[in-house]
Amino acid sequence: MRPPSRLFGRTAELEILGRLIANARRGRSAVLVVRGEPGIGKTELLRQLIAEASGFGVTRVAGVESEMELPYAGLHQLCAPMLGRLGSLAEPQRRGLSVAFGLASGDSPDRFLVALAALSLLAEAAQERPMLCVVDDAQWLDQASAEVLGFVGRRLLAEPVALV
Ligand SMILES: Nc1ncnc2c1ncn2[C@@H]1O[C@H](COP(=O)(O)OP(=O)(O)OP(=O)(O)O)[C@@H](O)[C@H]1O
């Protein structure tokens, strides 16, 4: 039995999020954007979503206005729990992501390579257990991270990954 939600008037939204989690659990990836005016309850819904996602590996990022000019600051938050898997990536992807995150020195990496690396990292993590990626305040993501997340969202296939 799950505890009752302490949210009022969000039955329909919670049902959609519950379905998304159930699908991801069964290996059907899902991408969902939650939109709404300030203070309407987006963060609260995401909190509830995370509480529902038992057994999922959860990785989160919250856009930070003061970090908007820092390329890959957001992606770094999202990938942090998975960085132990860097070694599983193809060498160019590993290098690209490592340079993007300041773990290796080199020329600024190709964004496509970074995006492929993020996708690979997520797919790799999802082989172990389903993954839930939660992005809050996406409007404050740095441009590079926003592009990479868009890429990842469009390319998730039959993987147990939910991106919200
Ligand atoms: N359905 C709800 N029932 C009860 N309280 C709620 C509900 N939705 C949101 N709240 C409360 O309203 C306040 C604002 O919600 P929240 O921070 O989730 O909004 P938000 O959409 O994320 O706002 P912002 O756009 O500023 O990030 C919080 O205190 C939250 O606990």
Ligand SMILES: [Mg+2]
């Ligand atoms: Mg919020």
